[in-house]
Amino acid sequence: MNPDGKMLYVIVCAAGPAGEVGQLVDLAQADGWDVHVIATPAALNFINIEALEAQTGHPVRSRYRKPTDPKPRRADAIIVAPATYNTINKFAQGIADTYALGLLAEAPGLGIPVVILPFANSALAGRAPFRRSIHQLRDEGIDVLLGSDGFDPHASGTSDHSASGFPWHLPLQRL
Structure with missing residues (x-):
């Protein structure tokens, strides 16, 4: 925990590599970031909340705070990893129906850099809505690490194998 340092929000989505997001936290902390983990509601079933809270010194958040909190x-920067098909499409459309998406919806307007490392299978990544979303986000200045810039979509049904080689270091290199 580095409360006076640069603040990084790591938004984790419900995808194969999510359980290993602590690797990204370690890398970011070694680079001097004070890391806060934000989980989509579905990602809560994929991560070890207690371990991430101990690692970061902050609660894992998935809901808006109470008015009294x-x-x-x-954040000085936001990394979304692994980013799912659903989160990427909702972010591109400006949908803010979860705490994580609310943070993402505001980030471009606040000048907060956002780096997205998708984890999607080739069937979903090949769909027109997804391709449009990637294009829209990049047009807005969002750094999406997909294909030659990052992680290639995996074949349907192979997410467990693909998760083992997830390049957690890439989004930090782009900040």
Whole structure:
């Protein structure tokens, strides 16, 4: 925990590599970031909340705070990894129906850099809505690490194998 340092929000989605997001936390902390983990509601079943809270020194958040809770410091940067098909499409459309998506919806307007490392199978990644979303996000200045820039979509039914080689280091290199 580095409360006076640069703040990084790591948004984790419900995908194969999510259980290993602690690797990204380690890398970011070694690079001087104070890391806060934000989980999509579905990702809560994929991660070890207690271990991530111990690792970061902060609660894992997945819901908006109560009005009486202290307001967290704004992030200096956001990494979304692994980013799912659903989260990417909703982010591109400006949908803010979860805490994680609400943070993402505001980030471009606040000038907060966002780096996305998708984890999607080739059947989903080949769909027109997904391709449009990637294009829209990149047009808005969002760094999407897909294909030659990052992680290639995996074949349907092979997510367990693909998760083992997830390149957690890539989004940090782009910040």
